[in-house]
Amino acid sequence: MKVAICGAGITGLALAHRLAARDIEVVVLERAPRxxxxGYMIDFFGPGYDAVEEMGLLPEVENVAYRVDEASLLDEHGRRRAAIDYVQFAKSVRGRLCSIMRPDLERVLRETLPSTVDVRFGAGVTEFEDLGDRVRVTSADGEVLEADLLVGADGIHSTVRRLVFGDEDRFLRYLGFHTAAFVFEDEAIRDQVGERFCLTDTIGRQMGFYGLRDGKLAAFAVHRATDPALPADARDALRANYGSLGWAVPRALDLCPPAEEVYYDQVAQVEMPSWSRGRVVLVGDACYAVSLLAGQGASLGITGAFVLAEQLTRASSIENAFAEYEKLVRPVVTEKQHVARRGARWFLPANRLLLQARRIFLRVAKLPGLERPLAAAVTGKSTALVTNLRQGTEVGRPMS
Structure with missing residues (x-):
């Protein structure tokens, strides 16, 4: 079997890893030139953590993880108003948690790929044809290749989804926020932040900072926006929306890099009635983005990749593999999407009353015995999907 994967992000690379481990030929086509x-810091836990452990990559992932003591909520003068104790949070998920930059997680997956995996940058999918018993794909570099199936692992603005299922407006559920991330240098702010994730305790908009190993700082921002359309210039948008926040924010905005080095996007979910059609299947944000409000996008992307790879080696046909993959993963991501929408008001309070309610919530969360139920209210139900799959039927040989 030969599989063409569109997207060399976290999900696509995880899928390539798992398929190659099953002796399946893989080519990964990535639109970006490099x-x-x-990217931004994520708390990596849940079924994706289990999958990375099963893939034998947990030591490498933990090696590039960051120590975070707490998430501190600071007012405009830098005074601590509330906090999330990361030791408590880690206990709520039995210690199976690490804080990691998305680009670092992607790099671990890329650098540990088997040599048999063919990764091509600057070669995004531009045309697609389903030939019945195989697919024909044309990439941006002009090459035409054929494979047994095509996987769209190319993110929330998926090209494969557009080519096969139609315009993204049909599937994107805008949640009313814009988000941004960038890296900058400032020794004074770095010293203040220490081993914390420092966030402004503010209404309708929020900027946070955390220190990186090279002495730099990563900034993360999110604000309410009624219009999903993205601005022409990310730096101008950041200044307009966050310039008056106080504390270290104005200084960080002065040191913001050029717009092309700023990550900026809308906060949205993807909801689709079906994740596959013919010999094409979607995985990760391309078909079930949960949004950063759920905090588990990378974990669920890896989970979907793991389950899809397992089903492709177990099922009697590609169609059955696609169906079983969706049957197993859909309930998990649907619940996480619901949790994200429910928690939006808590994530970014729209008024002073909700802001005060969040402060009280975080104080209560420190009481003994409340770690797990309160964490569940934020992260949703735990799932043993990967563990159950691993303990199931012996994996067979790949379909020919």
Missing amino acids: PREQ
């Missing part, structure tokens, strides 16, 4: 450096 690996992306833009």
Whole structure:
């Protein structure tokens, strides 16, 4: 079997890893000319953590993880108003948690790929044809290749989804926020932040900072926006929306890099009635983006990749593999999407009353015995999907 994967991000690379481990031929087509450096810190836990452990990559992932003592919410003068204790949070997920930059997780997956995997940058999919027993794909570099199936792992603005299923407006559910991330240098702010994730305790908009190993700082921002359309210039938008926040924010905005080095996007979910058609299947944000409000996008992307790879080696046909993959993963991501929408008001309070309610919530969360139920209210139900799959039927040989 030969599989063409569109997208060399976290999900696509995880899928390539798992398929190659099953002796399946894999080619990965990536639109970007090189690996992306833009991204933000994530708390990596849940079924994706289990999958990375099963893939034998947990030591490498933990090696590039960051120590985070707490997430501190600071007012406009830099005074601590509330906090999330990361030791408590880690206990709520039995210690199976690490904080990691998305580009670092992607790099671990890319650098540990088997040599048999063919990764091509600057070669995004531009045309697609389903030939019944195989697919024909044309990439941006002009090459035409054929494979047994095509996987769209190319993110929330998926090209494969557009080519096969139609315009993204049919599937994107805008949640009313814009988000941004960038890296900058400032020794004074770095010293203030220490081993914390420092966020402004503000209404309708929020900027946060955390220190990186090279002495730099990563900034993360999110604000309410009624219009999903993205601005022409990310830096101008950041100044307009965050310039008056106080504390270290104005200084960080002065040091913001050029717009092309800023990650900027809308906060949205993807909802689709079906994740596959013919010999094409979608995985990760391309078909079930949960949004950063759920905090588990990377974990669920890896989970979907793991389950899809397993089903392709177990099922009697590609169609059955696609169906079983969706049957197993859809309930998990649907619940996470619901949790994200429910928690939007808590994530970014729209008024002072909700802001005060969040402060009270975080104080209560520190009481003994409340770690797990309160964490569940934020992260949703735990799932043993990967563990159950691993303990199931012996994996067979790949379909020919």
